[in-house]
Amino acid sequence: MPKPAKTSVLELHVRNHPGVMSHITGLFARRAFNLEAIVCLPVDGGSTSRMLLLVAEESRLDQIEQQLVKLHDILEVRRRPDVLPTFFTQLAQTAFPKATTA
Amino acid sequence: MKTTGAHLLRILLERQGIRTIAGIPGGAILPFYDALHGSAIRHVLTRHEQGAGFIAQGMARTTGRAAVCLATSGPGATNLLTAIADAKLDSVPLVAITGQVSQPLIGTDAFQEVDMYGLTLPITKHNFLVRSAAELMETVPLAFEIAESGRPGPVSIDVPKDVQTAEIEVDHLPEPGRARPVPPCADALIDELAARLTAARQPVLYLGGGVIASGASDLACELAQRASAPAVSTLLALGAIPPEHPLHMGMLGMHATCGANHLLEEADLVLAIGARFDDRATGRLAEFCSRAAIAHIDIDRAEIGKLKKPFLGLVGDAADILRRLLARLAPQARPEWRAHAAALRAAHPLIVPTPAEAPTHPANICRFLGQHLPTDTLIATDVGQHQMWVAQSYPFRHPRTLLTSGGLGTMGFGLPAAIGAALAAPGRRVVCLSGDGSILMNIQELATLAELDLPVAVLVCNNAHLGLVRQQQQLFYGGRYSASQLGAGPDFAALARAFGVRGVRLNPDGDPHRQLADALAKSGPCLIDIPVQPTANVFPMVPPGAANRNMIAEPAHDHA
Numbered sequence: 001m002p003k004p005a006k007t008s009v010l011e012l013h014v015r016n017h018p019g020v021m022s023h024i025t026g027l028f029a030r031r032a033f034n035l036e037a038i039v040c041l042p043v044d045g046g047s048t049s050r051m052l053l054l055v056a057e058e059s060r061l062d063q064i065e066q067q068l069v070k071l072h073d074i075l076e077v078r079r080r081p082d083v084l085p086t087f088f089t090q091l092a093q094t095a096f097p098k099a100t101t102a
Numbered sequence: 103m104k105t106t107g108a109h110l111l112r113i114l115l116e117r118q119g120i121r122t123i124a125g126i127p128g129g130a131i132l133p134f135y136d137a138l139h140g141s142a143i144r145h146v147l148t149r150h151e152q153g154a155g156f157i158a159q160g161m162a163r164t165t166g167r168a169a170v171c172l173a174t175s176g177p178g179a180t181n182l183l184t185a186i187a188d189a190k191l192d193s194v195p196l197v198a199i200t201g202q203v204s205q206p207l208i209g210t211d212a213f214q215e216v217d218m219y220g221l222t223l224p225i226t227k228h229n230f231l232v233r234s235a236a237e238l239m240e241t242v243p244l245a246f247e248i249a250e251s252g253r254p255g256p257v258s259i260d261v262p263k264d265v266q267t268a269e270i271e272v273d274h275l276p277e278p279g280r281a282r283p284v285p286p287c288a289d290a291l292i293d294e295l296a297a298r299l300t301a302a303r304q305p306v307l308y309l310g311g312g313v314i315a316s317g318a319s320d321l322a323c324e325l326a327q328r329a330s331a332p333a334v335s336t337l338l339a340l341g342a343i344p345p346e347h348p349l350h351m352g353m354l355g356m357h358a359t360c361g362a363n364h365l366l367e368e369a370d371l372v373l374a375i376g377a378r379f380d381d382r383a384t385g386r387l388a389e390f391c392s393r394a395a396i397a398h399i400d401i402d403r404a405e406i407g408k409l410k411k412p413f414l415g416l417v418g419d420a421a422d423i424l425r426r427l428l429a430r431l432a433p434q435a436r437p438e439w440r441a442h443a444a445a446l447r448a449a450h451p452l453i454v455p456t457p458a459e460a461p462t463h464p465a466n467i468c469r470f471l472g473q474h475l476p477t478d479t480l481i482a483t484d485v486g487q488h489q490m491w492v493a494q495s496y497p498f499r500h501p502r503t504l505l506t507s508g509g510l511g512t513m514g515f516g517l518p519a520a521i522g523a524a525l526a527a528p529g530r531r532v533v534c535l536s537g538d539g540s541i542l543m544n545i546q547e548l549a550t551l552a553e554l555d556l557p558v559a560v561l562v563c564n565n566a567h568l569g570l571v572r573q574q575q576q577l578f579y580g581g582r583y584s585a586s587q588l589g590a591g592p593d594f595a596a597l598a599r600a601f602g603v604r605g606v607r608l609n610p611d612g613d614p615h616r617q618l619a620d621a622l623a624k625s626g627p628c629l630i631d632i633p634v635q636p637t638a639n640v641f642p643m644v645p646p647g648a649a650n651r652n653m654i655a656e657p658a659h660d661h662a
């Protein structure tokens with residue numbers, strides 16, 4: 001897998017129910033946005049979740065954010081410049097030590 | 103109060119003010135149909151669920167309020183999908199309610215089970231799979247709130263059968279869902295827009311469906327007049343500005359009025375209002391309004407800059423923004439620009455055969471209708487050549503008088519949408535202009551029409567072809583006509599009569615306009631079959647993917 005030229009990290013605060021992940025991944029697929037990695041954990045006793053998305057295509061980042069904001073189950077979208085892509089690669093190395101990550 | 107999920111759903115819809123629902127029953131929605139028995143809600147039984155979806159759309163497009171369609175699980179649900187996707191692309195508020203198999207059966211490939219939640223995910227504004235009767239209390243008002251708030255759109259509610267039959271104790275009922283107020287656009291942005299409009303030498307308004315959705319048509323006309331800014335319209339904006347308005351330039355894009363496309367080339371400022379820079383309107387995007395600075399008003403923030411970067415984006419309700427803009431905009435005379443627009447309009451009239459040469463040419467039929475029908479007549483179209491002729495030739499003088507499938511371009515839209523319009527606007531004349539290809543895609547709704555006995559006239563422009571396909575094959579595929587001829591078409595007048603609807607075929611050798619007037623003068627539904635030359639094409643035409651300046655004009659005397 002070629003390394004994307006530029007990536008950004010978005011944090012989402014979402015309602016936690018079974019369809020939310022489909023809404024988010026479906027949006028990325030149908031709008032031809034690149035989604036490199038997802039980390040998702042329930043918070044607030046499970047009523048909501050927080051997600052970190054590793055997103056390619058800097059030039060369309062605004063549009064990605066705007067389309068995400070429109071989803072009813074997404075409560076908040078913000079950029080996380082403090083989270084580096086290495087966060088995801090380190091996670092991957094821990095979870096899948098034998099795999100070669102991008 | 104002890105009740106069931108099904109009865110609660112009925113009560114919540116009644117409280118929403120829903121008076122008519124179009125649908126078809128089936129196993130997984132039967133508890134709700136049982137609850138509807140005895141309700142004040144009128145149920146319109148269609149003959150195909152897609153018909154129900156488009157009847158609901160016809161009601162919603164006519165009133166601007168969310169309308170409801172209803173189907174059972176599985177095939178009932180999948181048959182609704184086209185109408186739901188159509189509502190998404192044209193921003194029509196719709197609530198689609200479907201039955202689902204009981205929850206213990208979900209995921210087991212049960213009879214008539216389909217993942218409606220998954221299927222509607224990419225084609226709705228939002229969707230729900232209701233997991234308990236109690237959830238209906240939140241879901242139903244919220245579905246209407248979402249459908250009508252901001253940029254309207256369709257919402258799907260999938261209700262498992264066991265949720266419908268579940269008993270529930272209800273001690274209070276929620277408030278009906280209503281459109282949320284739209285946050286106002288900042289004053290500073292409106293100030294800047296006013297300043298830039300004032301400073302512009304050659305401004306043009308680019309009106310989209312959002313102008314009509316926000317009820318901003320009169321304000322847009324006033325703005326055109328105040329700023330001396332000619333207005334071009336998308337297909338969905340037709341009716342926002344009357345054709346008699348001195349600054350009306352007609353439709354832009356693929357089948358534009360030539361003058362509209364040329365004028366956009368010369369504009370130094372284009373103000374897009376509730377328009378989304380669709381490829382049928384812009385042609386090759388990089389060359390669209392290449393000399394102009396673009397300002398964009400839209401209720402959907404994500405539309406600003408999605409395709410074309412504006413120098414100024416104003417997010418909010420178009421009516422509110424235009425009202426505030428007008429309050430700070432002094433009149434601008436711009437006599438040369440006005441004269442230039444008028445000259446462009448005069449230099450590029452729509453070229454079609456005269457009524458004497460070709461009385462049944464759809465453009466001449468549209469002009470005849472424009473002269474003889476009340477101006478508040480609701481016109482529904484199908485999709486294809488006839489749709490473009492209607493857009494070019496029928497004088498839409500009021501917002502919400504044109505019901506047409508713009509974004510999805512769904513053949514089969516017209517007849518059920520016309521029925522929905524007639525249900526939503528009792529006493530008004532409704533005409534469905536269709537083609538012989540499109541009408542067959544929901545012809546079964548003639549039975550619904552006959553049963554309801556509504557004042558809908560269905561005009562079938564019959565050229566025995568998929569005309570717009572045939573036209574593209576002629577122009578862009580070397581005349582290799584592949585699967586565009588509709589051989590052995592039915593006798594549409596006889597077909598209508600078989601459904602119990604008056605059927606007439608115009609005879610071009612007589613006086614077809616007289617025959618048309620006679621057919622329209624009688625009461626009740628009717629179908630009028632109109633013979634059209636198969637070689638008649640819609641011009642001008644911008645080849646798909648080309649810049650809007652590259653319009654193919656009408657070849658002289660191509661048809662008669």
